[in-house]
Structures are given as structure tokens and as C-alpha cells.
Amino acid sequence: MNPCPFPSARLRRTRAGAWSRELVAETRLTPSDLIWPLFITDGSGVEEPIATLPGVSRWSVDRIVAQAREARVLGIPCVALFPNTPVGLRTEDASEALNPDNLICRAIRAVKDAVPDLGVLTDVALDPYTADGHDGITDERGYVVNDETSKILVEQALVQASAGADIVAPSDMMDGRVGAIRCALEEAGHPNVQIMAYAAKYASAFYGPFRDAVGSRGLLKGDKKSYQMDPRNADEALREVALDIAEGADHVMVKPGLPYLDIVAKVKARFDVPVFAYQVSGEYAMIEAAAAAGAGDRDALVLETLTAFKRAGCSGVLTYHAPLAARLLG
Numbered sequence: 001m002n003p004c005p006f007p008s009a010r011l012r013r014t015r016a017g018a019w020s021r022e023l024v025a026e027t028r029l030t031p032s033d034l035i036w037p038l039f040i041t042d043g044s045g046v047e048e049p050i051a052t053l054p055g056v057s058r059w060s061v062d063r064i065v066a067q068a069r070e071a072r073v074l075g076i077p078c079v080a081l082f083p084n085t086p087v088g089l090r091t092e093d094a095s096e097a098l099n100p101d102n103l104i105c106r107a108i109r110a111v112k113d114a115v116p117d118l119g120v121l122t123d124v125a126l127d128p129y130t131a132d133g134h135d136g137i138t139d140e141r142g143y144v145v146n147d148e149t150s151k152i153l154v155e156q157a158l159v160q161a162s163a164g165a166d167i168v169a170p171s172d173m174m175d176g177r178v179g180a181i182r183c184a185l186e187e188a189g190h191p192n193v194q195i196m197a198y199a200a201k202y203a204s205a206f207y208g209p210f211r212d213a214v215g216s217r218g219l220l221k222g223d224k225k226s227y228q229m230d231p232r233n234a235d236e237a238l239r240e241v242a243l244d245i246a247e248g249a250d251h252v253m254v255k256p257g258l259p260y261l262d263i264v265a266k267v268k269a270r271f272d273v274p275v276f277a278y279q280v281s282g283e284y285a286m287i288e289a290a291a292a293a294g295a296g297d298r299d300a301l302v303l304e305t306l307t308a309f310k311r312a313g314c315s316g317v318l319t320y321h322a323p324l325a326a327r328l329l330g
């Protein structure tokens with residue numbers, strides 16, 4: 001029975017002061033929730049701004065080290081490295097992916113030498129190495145062939161692990177590749193290399209700026225719908241996640257991020273592995289465009305969106321806004 005004429009529950013009570021809002025906050029975003037994607041380019045002393053990702057550049061291997069040091073200082077625990085392979089080295093068989101001295105391997109070694117306690121994550125997929133921009137090897141009809149691609153991905157993961165990668169992240173969406181990579185890592189003496197599976201990766205229109213950054217956009221023939229997921233499907237994402245966990249993934253990722261928070265929440269409710277999301281390049285570009293147009297405050301948009309990932313159940317988020325967010329939070 002309520003003795004008062006007005007409802008005794010006033011949910012605005014705990015919102016009235018900042019101290020009180022702090023006390024009851026259900027979600028905490030910290031720099032240690034962030035993974036910072038960085039792009040690598042050939043040469044030395046090079047910084048190349050990426051037009052469709054304002055504020056993000058490709059760095060040559062010698063200059064990536066300063067970015068890694070900055071991550072460490074800001075309390076960001078892990079960086080994700082992506083190479084822009086010189087066009088002349090992109091071939092039908094993607095053989096440059098297996099060169100132990102390729103751009104990504106040189107970058108991994110440089111970062112691990114300079115900042116050994118910073119985690120390094122690398123993408124396992126062939127799109128920076130194929131002549132047609134696909135994540136795998138295509139047959140004469142342009143179809144990306146699964147098992148042949150998977151064999152190459154296993155070799156690629158081993159090359160990256162040998163160079164010092166701490167987390168290999170298959171982003172290709174071939175069937176069965178997580179299990180194959182896990183077995184190969186065990187056999188090759190890399191029992192502690194983690195696998196973060198891009199488990200529920202959708203065929204999305206939000207990847208455009210990334211493809212500019214790694215130089216595959218202009219090369220890409222057709223689309224990736226025969227291997228990346230259909231945005232209309234959610235149950236299928238749970239099947240993808242279940243398989244990747246069974247095959248030996250340590251973490252699973254949902255990608256893109258904000259438009260797919262329902263998937264994050266479902267995965268988190270069903271499984272007890274760490275869940276990550278990738279706030280992808282098109283999402284970053286939307287926030288930057290909104291800020292540039294005066295339609296929103298960049299800092300507030302960044303912190304609100306990243307907090308939403310945590311609220312939905314993410315252990316962490318890959319985001320190009322990582323250094324800005326870490327600075328704001330620090």
C-alpha cells in the first residue's frame with residue numbers, strides 16, 4: 001500500500017546528482033575495453049591519410065611503433081594491424097599472405113619489439129593479397145572456394161603467429177577454418193596464441209572506408225554475399241558462434257557493431273565466451289560526418305556508442321576512435 005498521494009518510486013531521484021549517477025551506473029567503459037585498428041603501408045617515414053576515414057592514416061612500419069607506444073600510454077591493451085599490400089604483390093593465389101617477411105609480419109615484429117606487453121591482433125583473410133579483393137581464392141566462376149582457401153588461411157595464421165601475433169582473427173567466414181587453425185597452432189607449438197573468430201560477420205555496406213584503407217575497394221569483383229552473412233539473419237549468427245566455439249575460438253566477434261547490437265545481446269545470453277564487436281569503418285565515418293556537419297558532438301557520440309556496446313554485453317570493442325575515447329576516459 002502506498003501511503004503517499006504521489007508514487008513513492010521516483011526514478012529521477014538517483015539521477016539528480018552526478019555522484020549518484022556514478023554510484024548506480026550499470027556499465028563502465030574504460031580504455032582497457034578498446035582494441036585499436038591500425039593500417040600499415042610500405043616504405044619508411046610514411047603517413048598516408050585515408051580520405052574516407054578522416055583522422056585515420058596508414059603508417060609505414062617504422063612509424064607504426066609510435067602509434068603502438070601511444071596505445072600503451074593510453075591504456076589500450078591491444079592493437080589490430082591491417083596491411084595495405086602493394087598492388088604488384090596482389091595475385092590470384094594470394095601468395096604474399098604467406099611471405100614471412102611481408103608487411104604485416106614486419107609490422108608485428110616491430111610492434112612486439114618496441115612494446116612487448118601490448119597485445120597484437122592480426123586479420124586472417126586474403127583480401128589484402130588477392131588480385132580481385134576477395135577474402136579467399138576464387139574459381140573460374142568467381143566463387144570463393146572454401147576448403148582450398150581454408151588451407152591457405154591456416155598457413156597465413158601460422159606465419160602471423162611465428163612473427164609474434166598474440167591473437168589471430170579469421171575474418172574470412174570460410175566454414176571450418178577456426179578448427180583447422182586451432183589444430184595447426186597446437187601442432188606448431190603456439191598453444192597460447194588466441195583465436196578471435198569473426199563469427200557473425202555480415203555482408204555489410206559499412207566496410208567501404210576500410211576497403212579504401214587496405215586498397216581492395218577498387219579491385220573487388222562483385223560482393224561478398226556468398227560467404228559473409230545475410231543482414232536479415234539472427235538465428236544463423238548463433239549457429240556460426242556455436243561452431244566457432246566448438247572449433248576452439250577463445251573469443252567471438254560480431255561485425256558491424258551498432259546496427260547489430262541485438263546479435264551481441266543474443267550471443268552474450270546464450271554463450272559464456274568473451275564477445276567483441278567491431279565498430280567498423282563506415283560507423284566511424286558516420287560519426288565523423290555528423291560531427292563535421294555540426295549534427296552532433298564527436299566526443300559525446302563516441303562515448304555513448306562505445307558504452308552501448310558494453311551495455312549490450314561486449315567484453316571489448318574494436319574502434320578507430322580508441323585513442324580519442326581512451327583520452328576522454330583517462
Ligand code: PBG
Pocket residue numbers: 123125126127135171172206207208209210211224279280281282
Ligand atoms: C576483411 C575485413 C574487412 C573488415 C575487417 N576485415 C572488410 C571486408 O570484409 O570487406 C572491415 C572493417 C571495417 O570496415 O572497419 N576480411
